Amino acid sequence: MRKLGFVAAATLALMSSSAIAKTTIVYAGHLITDASKPAEGPSTVTVTDGRIVSIAPGRTAVPEGAEVVDLGDKTLLPGLIDLHVHLTGDPGGDYRSEAVDPDEWGVVVGAKNARVTLRAGFTTVREAGSAQYTAFSLRRGTAEGYIEGPRIIAAGPPLAIIGGHGDTTGFREDIHAVLDQGYTCTGAVECAEKVRKASRAGADVIKITATGGVLSQQGRGLGAHFSNAEMESIATTAHSLGLKVMAHAHGARGIESAAAAGIDSIEHGTFADEAALKVMKAKGTYMVPTLMAFEGIRERLGKGIYTPTVEEKVRMTLNDVGKAMARAKEMGVPIAFGTDAGVFEHGRNAGEFALLVKYGLTPREALASATTVAARLLSMEDEIGRIAPGLSADMIAVDGDPLTDVRTLESVDWVMARGRVAE
């Protein structure tokens, strides 16, 4: 601790000599620095210019000019990470609105949802598919502080097969042509081209729809869409650019070929069977179960919100929710936290924790899935997911102990993201 104190003092001296360093002292009754470690008692975390500089037991003295946040008896823990959100959309609504609303409207909706998501304790989100530059604009908006919201790791428009989940379906051909986002591909060469195009546009991650999806109008079930050759081309090209690939996938064979192709995470993974999970385990593929998505869908079923095509696909999935995740855990497939917020109301993201526990994770594993494990999948372990010197000051506070009761995470009292307190 003495050594850390020295580093902190040195950092402060350096900062005050260069510019107006802003230091915040955070006192908390309990501290979880890392989901894999036991909680500590009363502690002080010092933050300077958006970074954690030191952690000390008890209440340390306040340096001159520093701000103080006293969280009383609350538990301070790392900011949460949701690896699968759609900020630019809200649940419900007519699918035909995509032919009416301009892309820019998505930024307005997204600014509203970014704020709600941050206040729910999520200091980093991975935007899993949105129109053109909408998510990239939101990413810049929260990074530069123009709007309040989490750090955004953005995919932009997903790669899809023509007429697949992620492309438009159910309109006239001339309408499809107008709505085309420019990211469908056929064959290995064109799919490589679209990965490079996404990279050029500013994608942090490549999103593909590897199989059919529940909420699109395409009516050919939930089986594999891309060919093996196409998925291999997408994975290889993305990795050559330093980008990871996240694949929306429900059907078992689509999951298996996506994992075999080297795709980094399977989103949903609904019907993953023994064979598919074996390949995921062998390849180190993560599963992002998005159990909250199915809650959102269940709440809306039979209310005239979904078209008959969609309702039929919904009914295919609901009996199997959670089964693949439970098997994945038994087989040692890493499980990372993602919700598909946008399919249900933004801000309810933390409802996923109780579902993860219901289907077999311990509370500690559930918290790790949204902190250390998620950070590892993003290759950002040295930036987010823990409270440690040098990392971004992304922290939240709750009443009670989330390592005993994950439902405490559903009411987050205080949030700091990149050193800024959400007011």
Ligand SMILES: [Zn+2]
């Ligand atoms: Zn999604």
